[in-house]
Amino acid sequence: MLRVLFFLLACQSLILATRKILKVPLYSRRNFNGSDVFLAGNSAKGSETLQLLLQSHNNMEYYGTISMGNPRQNFSVIFDTGSSNTWLPSVNCPKSNSACQNHRKYNSSRSSSYIPDGRNFTLRYGSGRVVGYLSKDTMHVAGAELPSLTFGESLFLQHFAFSSVKFDGLVGLGLGVLSWSNTTPFLELLCTKRLVEKCVFSVYIRRDPREIVFGGFDxxxxxxxxxxxxxxxxxxxxxxxxxxxxxxxxxxxxxxxxxxxxxxxxxxxxxxxxxxxxxxxxxxxxxxxxxxxxxxxxxxxxxxxxxxxxxxxxxxxxxxxxxxxxxxxxxxxxxxxxxxxxxxxxxxxxxxxxxxxxxxxxxxxxxx
Missing domain, CATH: 2.40.70.10 (Acid Proteases)
Structure with a gap:
C-alpha cells in the first residue's frame, strides 16, 4: 500500500512539474502580541482623530517558505498581493534593531550567486517601515529557481510592527506598478522565465492544507x-x-x-x-x-x-x-x-x- 501511495505521489509530482505548476504550502500562526492600529477621523467629533485598537482576526498570520542564494538560506515570508517588492532581513542590520535580530538574516558573503546593487530603499506599510539596500540573488521557491531577483536587504525593521511576527520577510506578488525602478518584480520574473505554465496564481487560506498555486488553480x-x-x-x-x-x-x-x-x-x-x-x-x-x-x-x-x-x-x-x-x-x-x-x-x-x-x-x- 505504501508503495502504491508513493507511486501515486510521484506521478502527481511529475504531472505538476511537467505542467509547470508550483504549489507553495502556507502555514498559519497565532500572533499573540500583534495588533493592528488604525487611525481614522471620528465623524462624531469633527476633525478629532479616533484611535481604534483592533487585533487582527484571530491574530493569524499566513506565511510560506522560500530560499535565497547558493547554498540556500531559508526564510519564512508573507506572499503579499498588495505590494510588488521582495525583502529579507540583512545580516548587516545593527544589533540595536531587535526586530531584525529576532529573525533569520540573509548573508550575501555566503552565496556564490549574489550580485550587488547597492541602491537604498525605504518601504512604508500600514503597520510599519522597512529600510535597507538592494541586492540580487537566486530565489528558490517550490522547486523552481528564479535567478537574479532584485530584493531588499533590510537594515531597519520598525519594532512594534515586526518584532513579534513569525515571518522573516515579504515576497510582493503585485503587478509591478509599485516596484523599484529598473527592477523586475517576482511575479513578472517568474512568468518571463517561463517557470510556470500560465501567468496566474491562486490563494486558498480557509483551512489546511493552505496554499498558493503558481501557474494555475485547484x-x-x-x-x-x-x-x-x-x-x-x-x-x-x-x-x-x-x-x-x-x-x-x-x-x-x-x-x-x-x-x-x-x-x-x-x-x-x-x-x-x-x-x-x-x-x-x-x-x-x-x-x-x-x-x-x-x-x-x-x-x-x-x-x-x-x-x-x-x-x-x-x-x-x-x-x-x-x-x-x-x-x-x-x-x-x-x-x-x-x-x-x-x-x-x-x-x-x-x-x-x-x-x-x-x-x-x-x-x-x-x-x-
Whole structure:
C-alpha cells in the first residue's frame, strides 16, 4: 500500500512539474502580541482623530517558505498581493534593531550567486517601515529557481510592527506598478522565465492544507465556478465593488477594492464604515465600537462584485474580545481615510481567489 501511495505521489509530482505548476504550502500562526492600529477621523467629533485598537482576526498570520542564494538560506515570508517588492532581513542590520535580530538574516558573503546593487530603499506599510539596500540573488521557491531577483536587504525593521511576527520577510506578488525602478518584480520574473505554465496564481487560506498555486488553480478547493471580473485599476490587484448592502439598506456605492493577502482585516472608506456602524447599532466602549455577540440577530454584509453577491456573515466579521473583564464583540472591519476598500484575509478566507496576470482579471469562488 505504501508503495502504491508513493507511486501515486510521484506521478502527481511529475504531472505538476511537467505542467509547470508550483504549489507553495502556507502555514498559519497565532500572533499573540500583534495588533493592528488604525487611525481614522471620528465623524462624531469633527476633525478629532479616533484611535481604534483592533487585533487582527484571530491574530493569524499566513506565511510560506522560500530560499535565497547558493547554498540556500531559508526564510519564512508573507506572499503579499498588495505590494510588488521582495525583502529579507540583512545580516548587516545593527544589533540595536531587535526586530531584525529576532529573525533569520540573509548573508550575501555566503552565496556564490549574489550580485550587488547597492541602491537604498525605504518601504512604508500600514503597520510599519522597512529600510535597507538592494541586492540580487537566486530565489528558490517550490522547486523552481528564479535567478537574479532584485530584493531588499533590510537594515531597519520598525519594532512594534515586526518584532513579534513569525515571518522573516515579504515576497510582493503585485503587478509591478509599485516596484523599484529598473527592477523586475517576482511575479513578472517568474512568468518571463517561463517557470510556470500560465501567468496566474491562486490563494486558498480557509483551512489546511493552505496554499498558493503558481501557474494555475485547484478546482478541488472551491465550489461551483469562478466568477471573473476585470482588474479595475491598471497594474494593481483591484476590482470594482458595485454596491454594498446590509439587509435591505445600501451602506456603500461603487468603489474600487484591493485584494491584499498582507492585510488581516477588511478596510472600508470612512463613510461606508459609519453607515455600517449605524445599521448594526454599534455603540462605543473604551475606544471600540461594540455590537451584540448574538450573531444570529445580525444581518450579512452583502458585497456585489460584477453580477455576484459575496456575503460576509456575522461569524466572519465579528471578533470577541475582553473589555472590563467581560466578553464583547467588535467588527473585524476597520475604516481607512481612502476612497477604496482593502479586502484582506477576512474576505480571502471565505473566497478562493485566482489572480490572472495575462488576462488582467480576478476570479472568485466560495472556498471549500
Amino acid at each position: 478546482e478541488t478547493k472551491f465550489e461551483g465556478k469562478l466568477h471573473y471580473v476585470p482588474v479595475s485599476q491598471w497594474r494593481t490587484w483591484s476590482l470594482e465593488i458595485a454596491k454594498t448592502t446590509v439587509a435591505s439598506k445600501q451602506i456603500g456605492g461603487r468603489s474600487n477594492a484591493i485584494l491584499d493577502t498582507g492585510t488581516s482585516l477588511v478596510l472600508v472608506p470612512q463613510q461606508t464604515y459609519h453607515n455600517l456602524l449605524n445599521t448594526l447599532s454599534a455603540r462605543q466602549q473604551n475606544g471600540y465600537f461594540v455590537v451584540t455577540c448574538r450573531s444570529g440577530s445580525l444581518p450579512n454584509i452583502n458585497i456585489l462584485i460584477g453580477d455576484t453577491v459575496f456575503p460576509l456573515t456575522p461569524s466572519n466579521y465579528l471578533m470577541e474580545i475582553i473589555l472590563d473583564r467581560k466578553p464583547v464583540c467588535v467588527l473585524a472591519i476597520a475604516p481607512i481615510n481612502r476612497g477604496f476598500w482593502v479586502l484582506g484575509d477576512i474576505f480571502l478566507r471565505l473566497y478562493y481567489t485566482v489572480f490572472d496576470a495575462t488576462e488582467k482579471r480576478i476570479g472568485l469562488a466560495k472556498a471549500k
